[in-house]
Amino acid sequence: MTTMTAPTPPGATRHEHPALPGGYAVPDFDKPLPPREGDREIQYREALREAMSEEMRRDERVFLIGEEVAEYNGAYKVSQGMLDEFGAKRIIDSPISENGFAGMSIGAAMYGLRPIVEFMSWSFSFVAADAILNNAPKMLYMSGGQWGCPIVFRGNDGAGGQLASTHSWCVEGLYANVPGLKIAIPSNPYDAKGLLKTAILDPDPVFFLESERMLGDKAHVPEEEYYIPFGKARLVREGSDCTIISWGRPVNFAAEACERLAADGIECELLDMRTIRPLDMDAVVKSIKKTNRIVIVDQSWPFGGVASEVISQITEQAFDWLDAPPVRVNTADVPTPYAKGLEAAYLPNPDRIYDAVKQCTA
Amino acid sequence: MTQASASTKSPHSSGKPSDGLSDDTLRKWLYDMQLIREFETRTMQAYQQAKIGGFCHIYSGQEACAVGTINSVEHDDPVVLAYRDHGHALARGMHPRACMAEMYGKLEGCAKGKGGSMHMFDKPNWLFGGHGIVGAQTPLGAGLAFAARYEWEVLGKGKKKVALCYLGDGAIDQGAFHEALNLASLFSIPVIYIIENNGYSMGTAINRHTANSDNLIARGQSYGIKSIEIDGFDILDVYDHFKPLADECRDLQRPGFVDLKTYRYMGHSMSDPQKYRTKDEVDTWKEKDSIAALASRLMMSKSDGGRECLTEDDWKAMRSEIAEIVRDAVQFAENGTDPDVGAELYSDVYIHPVPNLSPMGDYIHGDKNPLL
Numbered sequence: 001m002t003t004m005t006a007p008t009p010p011g012a013t014r015h016e017h018p019a020l021p022g023g024y025a026v027p028d029f030d031k032p033l034p035p036r037e038g039d040r041e042i043q044y045r046e047a048l049r050e051a052m053s054e055e056m057r058r059d060e061r062v063f064l065i066g067e068e069v070a071e072y073n074g075a076y077k078v079s080q081g082m083l084d085e086f087g088a089k090r091i092i093d094s095p096i097s098e099n100g101f102a103g104m105s106i107g108a109a110m111y112g113l114r115p116i117v118e119f120m121s122w123s124f125s126f127v128a129a130d131a132i133l134n135n136a137p138k139m140l141y142m143s144g145g146q147w148g149c150p151i152v153f154r155g156n157d158g159a160g161g162q163l164a165s166t167h168s169w170c171v172e173g174l175y176a177n178v179p180g181l182k183i184a185i186p187s188n189p190y191d192a193k194g195l196l197k198t199a200i201l202d203p204d205p206v207f208f209l210e211s212e213r214m215l216g217d218k219a220h221v222p223e224e225e226y227y228i229p230f231g232k233a234r235l236v237r238e239g240s241d242c243t244i245i246s247w248g249r250p251v252n253f254a255a256e257a258c259e260r261l262a263a264d265g266i267e268c269e270l271l272d273m274r275t276i277r278p279l280d281m282d283a284v285v286k287s288i289k290k291t292n293r294i295v296i297v298d299q300s301w302p303f304g305g306v307a308s309e310v311i312s313q314i315t316e317q318a319f320d321w322l323d324a325p326p327v328r329v330n331t332a333d334v335p336t337p338y339a340k341g342l343e344a345a346y347l348p349n350p351d352r353i354y355d356a357v358k359q360c361t362a
Numbered sequence: 363m364t365q366a367s368a369s370t371k372s373p374h375s376s377g378k379p380s381d382g383l384s385d386d387t388l389r390k391w392l393y394d395m396q397l398i399r400e401f402e403t404r405t406m407q408a409y410q411q412a413k414i415g416g417f418c419h420i421y422s423g424q425e426a427c428a429v430g431t432i433n434s435v436e437h438d439d440p441v442v443l444a445y446r447d448h449g450h451a452l453a454r455g456m457h458p459r460a461c462m463a464e465m466y467g468k469l470e471g472c473a474k475g476k477g478g479s480m481h482m483f484d485k486p487n488w489l490f491g492g493h494g495i496v497g498a499q500t501p502l503g504a505g506l507a508f509a510a511r512y513e514w515e516v517l518g519k520g521k522k523k524v525a526l527c528y529l530g531d532g533a534i535d536q537g538a539f540h541e542a543l544n545l546a547s548l549f550s551i552p553v554i555y556i557i558e559n560n561g562y563s564m565g566t567a568i569n570r571h572t573a574n575s576d577n578l579i580a581r582g583q584s585y586g587i588k589s590i591e592i593d594g595f596d597i598l599d600v601y602d603h604f605k606p607l608a609d610e611c612r613d614l615q616r617p618g619f620v621d622l623k624t625y626r627y628m629g630h631s632m633s634d635p636q637k638y639r640t641k642d643e644v645d646t647w648k649e650k651d652s653i654a655a656l657a658s659r660l661m662m663s664k665s666d667g668g669r670e671c672l673t674e675d676d677w678k679a680m681r682s683e684i685a686e687i688v689r690d691a692v693q694f695a696e697n698g699t700d701p702d703v704g705a706e707l708y709s710d711v712y713i714h715p716v717p718n719l720s721p722m723g724d725y726i727h728g729d730k731n732p733l734l
Contacts, residue, residue, distance in 0.1 A: 004513060017713045018734045024714065060517055089516050095548065100501050100541025107505020110490055111440065113512060130495055130538070135502065143483035143491060144473030145710040145731045179720065180711050203713040231718050278718035313721050 004112040006059035009201070009225065017203065019140055019148040021112040022061075024203040027227035036190050038220035045078045045215040047189040048154075051196035052079070052116060054225055056086055059114060062200060065092040065101055066118025066155075075120050076156065076215055102128035102153065106135050109151040116200065119155030122209065123169040136205040137180025152199045154208035157185070158249055158299050159336050161213055162343055168336035172247075173300025175207055176276050176309065182230060183276040185209040187251035189219040191274055194228030201227070211249045231278035239267035242357050243287040245310070246297035247273040250329075250348050254297050257353035266361055276306055284310070285318045292323040295356045297348050302330040327360045329353050379605045380598040385671035388660055391433065391597055392672070393680055395425035395653045398449040400681075400688045401458055402628075405448065405465065408692065409632045414465045417494075418479045421449035423627035426652035427558050428453040428528075430600030431622075434608045435524055440506040442490040442499045443528035445480035446558075446626075450528065455487040458691035460733060468698030470732055475701045476710065484733055496529075497536030500555065503527025504542045504617075507553035511615055524612045525553045532563025534581065535572055546617035547585040554611055554618035555582070558594070564630040565638040582619025594624035595650045598659075625650075705729065 005022040008014050012025040042050075056062045064079060064086075070093040073080040083091045094101040098119065105115035119125045125132060136149045159168035176183055184199055184206060186192040192210070199206040236251065237258055246254045251272045258268045269287050273280060288294055294314060298307035307328040314326055332346040402422045408414045421428070428449045432441065443450050451461050456472060464471025465479050473481055473492075482492040490506060493499040507525035514520045533539055534557060546553050557578060563571040574580060582589030588610070592603045604620065611618045625647040629636045657677050662668020701707075709728025712719065719725055 004517060004519065015714070018730055019713055026714070063512070089512070092549075095541075095544060097541035097544060099538045100504070100545050103498065103501025103538060104505035104508060104542070104545055107442070107490070107502035108509040108512070109505075110502070111506050111509030111513075113509045130498055131501060134495055135493075135498060139491075140713060141710045142473060142477045142481045143485075143731075144471070144476050145728060146473070146483050146485040146734065147490065148713040150713075182712075182719070231716050278716050281718055309721070316721070 004061055006061055009058060012201070017148065019145055020150065020203050024150065025201050027198065027201065029227065029229040033194065033228065034222040034224055034226050036220065038222065040220055040223060041218045042189060042221050043215065044189040044192050044210070044217045045076060047193035047221045048078050048196055048210065049080065049082065050221070051193045051200070053082060053085065055197060055200040056090065061112065062114040062116060063090040063092060064116045064118060065094050065105055067094055067096055067120050069093060069118050076212060078215070079118070098124050098127035099131055103131035103135065105151060106131055106139070106149055109149045110139065110147045114150055114200065116152045116154065119153060121167055121169070121212070122155045122157040122171045123167045125153070125155070125171060133175070133178055137178050141180065148203055149205045150203045152206045152208055154196070154210060156212040157209035158211045158213065159331065159343065159347060160249070162338055162340060163336070164338040165335040170300040170331065171207070172209060172276055173305035176306050181205045181207055181277065183207045183209065184230060184274065185248040185276060186274065187214070187248055187272050189217060189221045191228060191234070191272070193221050194226050195274060197225065198227045198230060202230070209248060214249055228274065230275045231280050232274065233280040233283040234272045234274055235269070235283070236272050237268065237270040239269035240291055241266045241268060241293070242361050243269045243271065243284070243291045243294040244297060244353065244357065245271040245273055245284055245294065247276060247306075248299055250297045250299045253348060253350045254353050257350040257357065260350065260354050261357055266357060268357060279310070279313070281313055281317060284314065288314065288318045288321045292321055293360045294322070294326045295353065295360050296326060296328045297353055298328060298330050299348055300330060302328065302333050305330060324360050327356045329356045378598075378602045380601050383601070385669055388656070388669060389672060391429050392653065392656050392660060393684065394429045394453055395597070395656065396681060397458070397684050397687070398425045398428070398452050399653055400684050401452060401461070401691070402448060404688050404692055405462070406628070406632065408462075408465070413696070414479065415467070416478050417445070418465070418632045419446040419630065420626070420628040420632070421446050423647065424558055424560065424594065424624045425449060426597035426600055427556070427594045427622050427624050430597045431526060431556055431604050434601055434605040435526060438488050439523050440488050440490055440510060440525040442503045442506060442525070443492070444496065444499055444530060444533065445492065445494050446530070447480065447482045447492045451482040451484060451489060451492070454484060454489045456482065456484045456489065458688060459694040462691040462695040463698045466695035466698055467700070468695060469701045469706070469729065470694070470698045472733055474706065474710070474729065474731060476706070486733055497533040497538040500527055500529060500533065500536070500539045500542040501545070503553045503555065504546045504551050507546070507551045508549065511552060522612050522615060523552065524608055526556060527553050528556045528558055530563065531557055531559040531561065531568050531578070532571065534578065535563070543582065543585045543587065543617075543619070547587050550616050552611050552615045552617065554608060554620060556620045556622055558624055559621050560624050560626045562626075562630065562638070565634065567638065578621040579619065587617045587619045589619035589621070591621045591623065594622040595652050595655070597652055597656055
């Protein structure tokens, strides 16, 4: 249909699909990932920037659009320097029109481009709800397989920093409900780079959930190109007394809680799910078979959120292996408060995770 | 009467674009409009027989809008619109069989029966749907044009295109439309927003649903977009005013805005009892019928200002042929295949399905779309 194709990344295989002009590349996920240890420490925001820049250098169809991404160098400095490298036709400052620029990008993706749409905060994505929920994930189905939507929506997700009630959304609690989209949620710079590269190559709509609080987190990130597969949890810590699973920023809270619990003689096994759709239930079940107890740490609200879904799946798949009911730790079931102390109590903080594991292993 | 009288800008002085249209072309346009009219009549019958379900929005009366504008652009200019989409689908080249089969929910339909009346998609004919939420197609239209421009300008491939984005007068009140207009103007995107202004937003007359309702083009102008009014009942008028705009938007890679005055003969949808207007009002508009007007012009002698390229018998034969084609389409739909639940319910959800996307099992690939 169009003349638009792009070079295949090294090691990747090219797949064709009638809905996608130019086909799409699937990285070689069997290739071992580079080591997580090293001394090339960069920030989470720089890891995101590297991922986008690497893909944009190879594939001219990829462009970035969002508020302040170009001349301001990014509201959170994620896209710093990218305007200089890629120019104003590919790093595009948009007006404050989430519905407009998200919908526009979906149209562009249908035509054959590969947009990356930045929401300054996922809290603002609700203005674009019709576009991102009614169009992007449904286009392939309602067109009977004629058009896909190879697009990435990314931005800050989650509370903290006293941003208060309208700026502190964790949208995975709502959006994970919708079939047709994929959701990735990295908890650290190494995963941020590898998952975002995979997201950009992915031919389906991907909601990529970052966190303003983690953008400055530093860790080793390999300089080389690497792609982390969706649907593969990472074993952060081995243990046999209780499984903890989480995704996004709370993984770091959970890791902290694990240290405290270890001092009390409770060895937890911690899994970072990394993607919510798809969800690596195989890793979860494997761990439950070992520990027989599980705590789910979820930064969304409790009623019908991701933890609720995970517990449903655990009940379906690992019921006989549980010695105690699963315990969930969510944010408090209230709008996000401003006051520091209230917000700290609101979050699924290490104290609450510690208490949950104690409850589960009692 | 609820609609302001149309005022048209005068065409350029050196003769009208429609003067250059061949007799064959005009006969084809008559055929295309009549096809839509006959098709919609049969669609209504099928709906009343409960062969078609859900919402169904009939285009009868507005045929000159779709046929006149679509024939002003190239085959590979992207087109996107709302849910009153059967006419545009046919005008774009969708086979009547595929269109009817879709409404019957059959696998042979343009969306394999998974879209329905509101979701007419046709990739080989550059028809990007068929969208149900009022106004949702307007940012999409900007995106299609943006991508076409990007393909030409950044990738250095393709050519200068325009995208056509149709909407009703009801949709101009939707926020998404204003965001789209702003983006289109700011980024100089070659999308033409064609407001098929039939004077009603569902059951609410235009002077009750939009402020400044007799001056819609002021809205486009307020965004710095070239905006014109066109009488949508005479297809040659449509072409004469729309073609130069389309050419200009393509050449300068800029957006356009058209207030295309028209009227729908049937209700908003098949469920609409039309309590908001009188039969007299509808009948008055029917006197301006586009199809009758074009047929008359083609049959009229040249000395009387007509084309003299169609006889009464020709016209009767054409209508007969069309009736047969539409009958065939209905029969085709009746005999079509119901999509198999096992093969199609969980298909076409992802281009690249992987395990664990759903607690309900794996997603699959379905049959290839019959249009591809």
